[in-house]
Amino acid sequence: MNKIKKAVGYSVCLTAMIVLAAVSANGQAKVTNVKRPSTVAVNKFYTGNRLPLQPLSFIKLPVGSIKPEGWIKKYLELQKNGLTGKLGEISAWLDKKDNAWFSGNGKGGHGWEEVPYWLKGYGNLGYVLKDEKIISETKLWLNKVFESQQPDGYFGPRIVENEHQDNKGQTPDLWPNMLMLWCMQSYYEYSNDARVIPFMTHYFKWQTTIPDNKLLKIYWENSRGGDNLYSIYWLYNRTGENWLLSLADKIHR
Numbered sequence: 001m002n003k004i005k006k007a008v009g010y011s012v013c014l015t016a017m018i019v020l021a022a023v024s025a026n027g028q029a030k031v032t033n034v035k036r037p038s039t040v041a042v043n044k045f046y047t048g049n050r051l052p053l054q055p056l057s058f059i060k061l062p063v064g065s066i067k068p069e070g071w072i073k074k075y076l077e078l079q080k081n082g083l084t085g086k087l088g089e090i091s092a093w094l095d096k097k098d099n100a101w102f103s104g105n106g107k108g109g110h111g112w113e114e115v116p117y118w119l120k121g122y123g124n125l126g127y128v129l130k131d132e133k134i135i136s137e138t139k140l141w142l143n144k145v146f147e148s149q150q151p152d153g154y155f156g157p158r159i160v161e162n163e164h165q166d167n168k169g170q171t172p173d174l175w176p177n178m179l180m181l182w183c184m185q186s187y188y189e190y191s192n193d194a195r196v197i198p199f200m201t202h203y204f205k206w207q208t209t210i211p212d213n214k215l216l217k218i219y220w221e222n223s224r225g226g227d228n229l230y231s232i233y234w235l236y237n238r239t240g241e242n243w244l245l246s247l248a249d250k251i252h253r
Contacts, residue, residue, distance in 0.1 A: 050237050062189035064127035100157035104147040111157035116179035127190040153206030171214050175221040181231040200235050208247050
C-alpha cells in the first residue's frame with residue numbers, strides 16, 4: 001500500500017510539473033511538437049558520437065546504471081534462476097574443458113559463436129542485478145579472452161576451416177569475435193576495466209592489415225559485418241583515434 005501511495009504521489013507531482021512547464025507567460029497552455037530530440041547540445045554525462053559521426057538523438061545508458069524493480073526485476077530473476085543462469089551446467093558448448101574460448105590460447109575442440117552469444121546476455125544480467133556469482137563467472141571467461149590475444153592483435157579461437165566457412169582457410173572467421181567484442185563493451189561500461197580499450201585497439205589494428213579481398217568473405221561474418229562496424233565506432237567514440245574511421249570505411253566496403 002505504501003508503494004502504491006508513493007507511486008501515486010510521484011505521478012501527481014510529475015503531472016503538476018508538466019502542466020506548469022507547459023503554461024506560457026500569458027497563462028495559456030503551449031505545446032510544441034518536434035520531429036526528434038535536439039542534438040545541438042553535447043551530452044556531458046554519457047558517451048555519444050564524436051564528430052564527424054552524426055550525433056545521436058538518444059544515447060544508450062551504460063549497462064548496470066538502471067536498477068530494475070517490479071515485473072522487470074522479477075523477469076530478470078526468472079532468467080537468472082532459469083535457462084540463462086543455468087546454461088553453463090547443461091550445455092556442452094559451455095563446458096570449459098577443451099573449450100577454445102576458455103583455453104587462454106584460442107586452442108580447443110570447440111569454440112565458435114555459442115559462448116559469446118550466451119555470455120553477452122549472461123554478463124548483462126549480472127551487471128543489472130548486481131549478482132556477484134554471475135559477474136564472477138563472466139570475469140572467468142573474459143579473463144581467458146584477454147589472455148588469448150596474440151602478438152598480432154587477434155584474439156580467441158583462430159578457426160579457419162569448418163562447416164560454416166567457404167574461404168578455404170585464408171583468414172579466421174571473425175563472426176564470433178564480433179559477439180565477444182560486445183561482451184567486452186558491456187563489461188567495460190559496467191567496470192571501466194582499463195584492459196578493454198587497448199585490447200580492442202590492438203585487435204582492430206590487426207584488422208587494418210587484412211587486405212580487402214580477404215576480409216569478411218565468410219557467409220556469417222559478411223552478413224553481420226555491421227556488428228563489427230558498431231564496435232569500431234564504439235571504440236572511436238572513446239579514443240578519438242582517426243585511423244578507426246579509415247577501418248570503418250574498409251569494413252563498409
